[in-house]
Amino acid sequence: MTQQEIYPRLTKIMRDVFDDDNLVVTPELTANDVEGWDSVSHITLVVAIEEAFGIKFKSAELEKMKNVGQLVEQIEKKTAEK
Amino acid sequence: MQFNWLPVREDFDESLREVKTLSATDTARRLRELATSRLDLTQTSKLDRAFLNALKLHGPLPGLELLRLAILGSATTSHLPPGIRVAGLRRGLAIEIYEAPYGMYYQELNSADSALHTFNPQAILLAIDARHLAASDGATADSALDLLRSCWLKARSTFRCQVIQQTVMPVLPTLMGSNEDRMPSSPAAVLNEINRRLPALAADESVDLLALDRIILDDGLAFWHDPALWLRSKHEVHPRAAALYGEHLARILAAARGRSAKCLVLDLDNTLWSGVIGDDGLEGIVLGQGSEIGEAHLDLQRYALSLTERGVILAVCSKNDEANALAPFTSHPEMILKREHIACFVANWTDKATNLRSIAKQLNIGLDALVFVDDNPAERAIVRQELPTVHVPELSDEPSAFVSTLSAAGYFEALRLTADDRARASQYQANAERDRLKDSATDMDTYLQSLRMTLTAGPFDSLSLQRITQLVNKTNQFNLMTERLTEPEVLARMNDPRWLTLYARLTDRFGDNGLIAVVMARLENSDAIIETWLMSCRVLGRGVEQACLNLIAAAAQSHGAKRLIGQYRPTEKNGMVRGLYTNLGFTRFAEAGGTMRFSLDLHNFAPRPVWMEINLPREALVEQ
Numbered sequence: 001m002t003q004q005e006i007y008p009r010l011t012k013i014m015r016d017v018f019d020d021d022n023l024v025v026t027p028e029l030t031a032n033d034v035e036g037w038d039s040v041s042h043i044t045l046v047v048a049i050e051e052a053f054g055i056k057f058k059s060a061e062l063e064k065m066k067n068v069g070q071l072v073e074q075i076e077k078k079t080a081e082k
Numbered sequence: 083m084q085f086n087w088l089p090v091r092e093d094f095d096e097s098l099r100e101v102k103t104l105s106a107t108d109t110a111r112r113l114r115e116l117a118t119s120r121l122d123l124t125q126t127s128k129l130d131r132a133f134l135n136a137l138k139l140h141g142p143l144p145g146l147e148l149l150r151l152a153i154l155g156s157a158t159t160s161h162l163p164p165g166i167r168v169a170g171l172r173r174g175l176a177i178e179i180y181e182a183p184y185g186m187y188y189q190e191l192n193s194a195d196s197a198l199h200t201f202n203p204q205a206i207l208l209a210i211d212a213r214h215l216a217a218s219d220g221a222t223a224d225s226a227l228d229l230l231r232s233c234w235l236k237a238r239s240t241f242r243c244q245v246i247q248q249t250v251m252p253v254l255p256t257l258m259g260s261n262e263d264r265m266p267s268s269p270a271a272v273l274n275e276i277n278r279r280l281p282a283l284a285a286d287e288s289v290d291l292l293a294l295d296r297i298i299l300d301d302g303l304a305f306w307h308d309p310a311l312w313l314r315s316k317h318e319v320h321p322r323a324a325a326l327y328g329e330h331l332a333r334i335l336a337a338a339r340g341r342s343a344k345c346l347v348l349d350l351d352n353t354l355w356s357g358v359i360g361d362d363g364l365e366g367i368v369l370g371q372g373s374e375i376g377e378a379h380l381d382l383q384r385y386a387l388s389l390t391e392r393g394v395i396l397a398v399c400s401k402n403d404e405a406n407a408l409a410p411f412t413s414h415p416e417m418i419l420k421r422e423h424i425a426c427f428v429a430n431w432t433d434k435a436t437n438l439r440s441i442a443k444q445l446n447i448g449l450d451a452l453v454f455v456d457d458n459p460a461e462r463a464i465v466r467q468e469l470p471t472v473h474v475p476e477l478s479d480e481p482s483a484f485v486s487t488l489s490a491a492g493y494f495e496a497l498r499l500t501a502d503d504r505a506r507a508s509q510y511q512a513n514a515e516r517d518r519l520k521d522s523a524t525d526m527d528t529y530l531q532s533l534r535m536t537l538t539a540g541p542f543d544s545l546s547l548q549r550i551t552q553l554v555n556k557t558n559q560f561n562l563m564t565e566r567l568t569e570p571e572v573l574a575r576m577n578d579p580r581w582l583t584l585y586a587r588l589t590d591r592f593g594d595n596g597l598i599a600v601v602m603a604r605l606e607n608s609d610a611i612i613e614t615w616l617m618s619c620r621v622l623g624r625g626v627e628q629a630c631l632n633l634i635a636a637a638a639q640s641h642g643a644k645r646l647i648g649q650y651r652p653t654e655k656n657g658m659v660r661g662l663y664t665n666l667g668f669t670r671f672a673e674a675g676g677t678m679r680f681s682l683d684l685h686n687f688a689p690r691p692v693w694m695e696i697n698l699p700r701e702a703l704v705e706q
Binding site for chain 2: 016019040051059
């Protein structure tokens with residue numbers, strides 16, 4: 001799956017998880033920029049992404065991700081491995 | 083089995099968005115409908131958010147029963163409430179949740195000024211994780227069970243509410259393997275032993291189990307638990323399984339409040355057998371040994387019959403000529419279900435929604451007590467639309483999956499089994515015979531006499547306590563105050579000299595109807611105030627109301643009471659007893675907080691005529 005395909009799906013998931021229909025998802029976006037993106041909703045987000053894309057992140061990968069761009073790179077890599 | 087009994091709803095997002103614009107009544111209805119569809123993780127939390135927003139906007143939503151649930155856990159539970167609330171909506175419950183701070187279950191229970199005490203729960207869930215119970219240094223099953231039991235007793239004595247204990251999720255690694263239990267000190271063996279001993283211990287203390295160890299079998303431990311997530315954030319239940327967890331918990335909460343289904347309504351063609359009886363005839367339908375499909379239909383019949391043994395009523399609702407529909411029941415050698423197993427048999431060409439309404443009416447149960455099993459997707463869709471509270475499981479076109487789907491859907495969740503449950507099926511058959519007799523009898527008195535009824539009554543005793551508590555918590559229609567009580571509360575009234583208690587059983591020429599009436603009255607000054615009066619709808623219209631009044635009036639008089647006070651609090655379901663007290667000769671004198679009060683002067687009380695023999699084995703009832 002390409003990044004162009006991933007962004008719209010990820011946007012829908014993040015809008016649902018953070019209850020914000022106007023959320024614009026960019027590569028630079030971080031948890032600090034989004035209201036309600038705390039440790040609890042982060043777990044929900046990760047699980048929702050894993051379920052939606054049929055992938056699973058490793059703990060080390062999650063710890064390294066700093067922004068949405070890196071998250072999308074991981075999704076791209078993992079869906080390619082399937 | 084992830085919710086495969088619920089239908090997929092394509093218009094979820096749009097339907098949910100509209101909720102904001104709906105009235106309170108329509109909001110409640112819409113939320114309940116949406117909850118009764120197959121939802122993923124984010125849909126569940128979206129629906130939950132809409133529900134919480136609706137509560138802020140409208141206050142309590144009409145048609146939903148409020149329930150305060152406290153979650154006391156040893157690890158992360160913050161992901162559980164959305165799934166629990168949505169599963170509550172599915173059953174008409176508006177669940178308000180208090181979550182104890184992380185790991186503070188013991189402190190919250192034992193300190194009198196904790197937020198838990200302010201919250202005053204009506205149900206408490208103890209969600210204690212496996213490592214906490216079985217994998218700490220020197221953990222034994224004895225010490226773990228002692229700890230749990232002390233929590234139950236504390237919860238019970240403080241809040242007198244339903245206590246639910248989650249069994250231990252089998253997440254611990256084995257040291258030996260299949261024969262792990264031969265090493266008693268192994269944490270996995272300790273865990274096994276706790277789970278082995280929990281059912282008996284919980285039954286002794288009237289605690290209800292959430293059998294997580296068995297529930298996870300359908301989808302497997304790998305679905306329910308991820309060690310990485312445990313290490314990362316102390317989630318024992320994986321967030322993707324949270325909605326299923328909520329569903330199983332809500333079943334237990336609903337069962338304790340009389341909200342489990344009571345009747346299984348079966349379609350015939352391609353449901354109980356393969357083929358169309360009207361076209362294919364007795365020889366043409368596929369049923370029975372020798373074919374996979376034929377055996378699958380037998381399996382469903384066998385399952386239905388087993389359900390009757392625990393009190394579920396069976397009905398048939400089929401588009402057929404009645405004679406054709408009956409033929410397999412009387413003449414097909416492989417049929418497991420016989421005509422006498424079916425309490426209500428409806429085969430005609432009227433639409434199924436109308437027929438389901440009449441089945442509910444004939445059996446005197448609510449529409450939400452019906453589970454309608456039909457292989458035809460069009461029929462299912464129409465019934466869902468016309469009668470949204472009837473449970474209509476989604477079925478694949480594979481008959482071999484019917485039983486597992488029905489079982490996984492958990493419509494008939496029950497918490498305890500009484501002798502009356504076991505006898506219920508035959509009672510409903512006898513009812514059908516009584517109705518036939520009624521048609522032939524010329525007047526009501528002759529009919530009632532011909533039933534040769536005997537009412538056996540007495541104050542509560544410990545043998546009947548369980549059945550009394552069950553009736554108190556599940557009776558919705560003939561229930562004047564609809565006050566739900568736990569077994570310890572009923573026991574307390576039984577032993578309190580300021581309370582008059584009465585239960586009655588009814589037998590007639592067709593059989594034993596079991597324990598069918600419960601009355602509790604509180605003595606205050608010279609009044610006897612009836613706080614609880616409920617009866618099984620099976621015996622309506624037979625003079626049991628009058629007989630109960632005579633008995634409770636006599637008991638009140640013998641305790642020096644001058645007046646009998648009756649009370650009625652209307653609910654969505656108890657409209658049938660709105661006029662009970664006035665019909666029995668009471669005078670309405672007050673109304674406050676939605677409760678109507680009626681009085682009956684006992685000075686010149688003349689017992690009402692009844693057409694039954696009254697049997698009082700324990701004279702305690704009229705003792706001074």
